[in-house]
Each structure stands twice: as C-alpha cells, then as structure tokens.
Amino acid sequence: MHTRSQSRNLHNQQHQAPPPVVEQFNLEEPIENPDPLAPMDDNRTMAQLLEAPTAGYEDAIVVPEITADNFELKHGLLNLVQNKQFFGHDKEDPHAHIRYFNKITSTMKFPNVPSTSVKLMLFPFSLEGEAQIWLEKEPPRSIQTWDDLVSKFINKFFPPSKTTNL
Numbered sequence: 196m197h198t199r200s201q202s203r204n205l206h207n208q209q210h211q212a213p214p215p216v217v218e219q220f221n222l223e224e225p226i227e228n229p230d231p232l233a234p235m236d237d238n239r240t241m242a243q244l245l246e247a248p249t250a251g252y253e254d255a256i257v258v259p260e261i262t263a264d265n266f267e268l269k270h271g272l273l274n275l276v277q278n279k280q281f282f283g284h285d286k287e288d289p290h291a292h293i294r295y296f297n298k299i300t301s302t303m304k305f306p307n308v309p310s311t312s313v314k315l316m317l318f319p320f321s322l323e324g325e326a327q328i329w330l331e332k333e334p335p336r337s338i339q340t341w342d343d344l345v346s347k348f349i350n351k352f353f354p355p356s357k358t359t360n361l
Contacts, residue, residue: 254335257336259311268316315338
C-alpha cells in the first residue's frame with residue numbers, strides 16, 4: 196500500500212517525457228544542404244553565419260577627408276557645441292540653432308581645413324533626443340555637404356506646413 200504522496204510521485208514518474216537528445220554540433224564545419232532541390236551558394240560555416248554584420252553602420256553625414264597635419268578638435272569647441280543642444284521639440288527654433296551653431300564654429304579656424312568639414316563633423320554633437328534620433332535614421336552617406344545638412348534639418352524641424360500655420 197502506498198501513501199498519497201508516494202502514489203503521486205509514482206504516477207508522475209510513469210508519465211514524464213524522456214530527456215531530449217542533444218546532438219553535438221561543430222560550428223566550424225560547413226553547413227550541408229540536406230535538400231538537393233534547394234541548392235545554396237553560401238558555403239559559410241555556422242560561426243561565420245552567426246557573426247554580426249559590419250556593413251550598413253556608416254553615418255548619414257559624409258565628412259570630407261581632412262589632409263591637414265595634426266588636426267584635432269579641441270574639447271572647448273565640443274563643449275560649446277554641446278552646451279546648447281537642439282532636441283527637436285515643437286517650441287524650439289531650428290533656424291536659431293543653425294545660427295548659434297554657425298556662430299560657435301566660426302570662432303575657430305584651422306589651417307588647411309574647410310570650415311564646412313568642421314561643421315559636418317561637429318553637428319551631430321549639437322543634437323539630442325528626437326533630433327539625434329532623426330539624424331541616426333537618415334540613410335548612410337545621404338548628407339554630402341553642409342547645405343544638404345541644413346536643408347534636411349530645417350525641412351524636418353521647420354517643415355513648410357509649420358510656416359503655413361504661422
């Protein structure tokens with residue numbers, strides 16, 4: 196005769212599923228195509244297939260190559276740019292942000308470095324919140340010049356419809 200708990204344990208043991216069978220798998224071996232009707236041209240190993248992609252991470256802004264010797268942006272200039280960031284709120288004026296940004300970036304001159312290159316390099320640091328998200332969502336390498344950037348920025352944060360409403 197069994198007690199209730201012994202009967203329950205005996206009943207559970209009889210109805211438990213067997214443990215799953217796990218096969219050994221070598222990530223370095225090429226993957227074989229089991230279906231000959233669906234040929235694969237990709238002969239990468241599983242480890243290669245699991246690698247994170249590295250393509251498509253380019254920034255939207257293309258900064259022209261700077262050939263000047265010993266060029267570096269000073270922390271003071273970066274701090275000035277970040278001191279008054281644009282968030283993309285409805286009450287913010289993108290035109291005022293561009294004017295302020297131009298004023299800040301015009302305070303420093305670098306020999307043999309176009310001012311537009313410096314502006315393109317620094318502009319992402321002047322954005323935060325919705326504005327930063329907007330720039331990150333722009334297609335890679337879609338902004339080639341300072342004028343491109345200003346045009347896209349103003350059209351996003353001060354669209355023609357906003358002008359009409361005013």
